[in-house]
Amino acid sequence: AQSVTQLGSHVSVSEGALVLLRCNYSSSVPPYLFWYVQYPNQGLQLLLKYTSAATLVKGINGFEAEFKKSETSFHLTKPSAHMSDAAEYFCAVTHSGGYQKVTFGTGTKLQVIP
Amino acid sequence: SAVISQKPSRDICQRGTSLTIQCQVDSQVTMMFWYRQQPGQSLTLIATANQGSEATYESGFVIDKFPISRPNLTFSTLTVSNMSPEDSSIYLCSVPSRGSSYEQYFGPGTRLTVT
Numbered sequence: 001a002q003s004v005t006q007l008g009s010h011v012s013v014s015e016g017a018l019v020l021l022r023c024n025y026s027s028s029v030p031p032y033l034f035w036y037v038q039y040p041n042q043g044l045q046l047l048l049k050y051t052s053a054a055t056l057v058k059g060i061n062g063f064e065a066e067f068k069k070s071e072t073s074f075h076l077t078k079p080s081a082h083m084s085d086a087a088e089y090f091c092a093v094t095h096s097g098g099y100q101k102v103t104f105g106t107g108t109k110l111q112v113i114p
Numbered sequence: 115s116a117v118i119s120q121k122p123s124r125d126i127c128q129r130g131t132s133l134t135i136q137c138q139v140d141s142q143v144t145m146m147f148w149y150r151q152q153p154g155q156s157l158t159l160i161a162t163a164n165q166g167s168e169a170t171y172e173s174g175f176v177i178d179k180f181p182i183s184r185p186n187l188t189f190s191t192l193t194v195s196n197m198s199p200e201d202s203s204i205y206l207c208s209v210p211s212r213g214s215s216y217e218q219y220f221g222p223g224t225r226l227t228v229t
Contacts (some may be wrong), residue, residue, distance in 0.1 A: 032216050043118075043206055043220035044157075051216065090156060094216050102218060104157045 002027040002093050006105035014113050019063075019078040021108045023091035026072065033074040034092040034102075035065055044090065050074060083094070086112045116141055116209050118221035121172045126227045127197055134193045137207035147218065148180075151204040160205075163190045197228045209216035 007022040025031055032051045036044040048059025055067040058075075065076045074091060091105040117140040127133050137146065145164055149157040160180055161169045169182040183191045194201050204225050208218040 034173075034217060035222075041222075041225070043222040044208075044218075045220070046217050049217055096216070101159065102216075106156045 002031065002095065002103050004071065004091050004093050004103055004105035006089075006091050006108050008108055009106065010110040010111065012113055013081045015083055016080050019076070019081045019085065019110065021076040021091075022027070022112065023065075023074045023076065023088050024072050025074060025093045027093055027095060029095045031093045031095055033065075033067060034044070034094075035059065035063070035074075035076050036090045036092060036104075037068070038088045038090065038107075039042045040087070067082060081110075081112045083112050086110055115211075116143070116219040118207060118209065120205075120207060120220060120224050122224060123222065124225040124227075126229060129198055129228060131197055132193055132195045133156040133197065133226060134191050135205050135207075135226075137190045137221055139188045139194070139209055143209040144187070146184065146190045147208045147210075148182065148190075149206045149208065149222070152208060153202065157206065160192070168176055177220045194226065197226075199228045202226055202228045 005024045034049045035047040037047050038044050047063050048057045050057050050067045058064045063078045065074050085090045088107045088109045090107050092102050094102045119138045121136045148160040151157050159172050160175045161171045163169045163182050163184040165184045165187050181193045204223045206220050206223045208220045211217045
């Protein structure tokens with residue numbers, strides 16, 4: 001079984017401040033982890049992914065995430081928030097195997113305050 | 115990557131009617147997924163559509179309510195039948211990436227409102 005917990009359904013940061021969105025996972029096998037972003041009225045777009053290579057993963061738009069097995073975490077960070085980062089962010093988990101069922105977290109809506 | 119389009123992009127429907135949502139992919143794929151995103155909630159997998167076989171439904175979703183067609187490797191439809199206001203959601207289709215990265219590519223979604 002696998003699951004994802006995102007702490008904080010809403011996060012507000014000032015423009016230029018650090019963005020930290022939290023994700024903890026549970027998986028009985030080595031996980032593959034993803035962060036997706038959903039802008040208003042759009043589908044989901046992949047930000048970054050962890051698939052058992054480097055634990056620090058860099059994605060698009062300046063975002064990065066670090067896989068910490070001991071903490072079962074995969075938090076998303078960005079050093080300096082931009083107004084265009086306002087969106088909803090979903091953490092997701094799957095694992096290797098023939099059937100790529102993905103479990104999504106409940107999402108965190110990021111608000112960037114000018 | 116894959117480019118996915120969905121039709122319609124949004125619709126407002128009356129209770130008791132049905133709506134068919136189309137999903138078109140720009141390349142051939144074996145598996146296509148259909149998700150529901152209820153207001154303020156995360157994505158829930160409805161079913162997996164494989165070409166040439168019956169769709170596989172997740173717990174809580176049944177074929178009579180959400181019939182799926184998969185006539186070829188680039189197209190699928192999801193029908194929401196006998197709709198009620200509780201069916202108001204965004205419906206998204208997705209396809210897995212090629213290779214072993216296990217990421218998915220998503221369509222833009224269909225925003226359904228049932229009155």
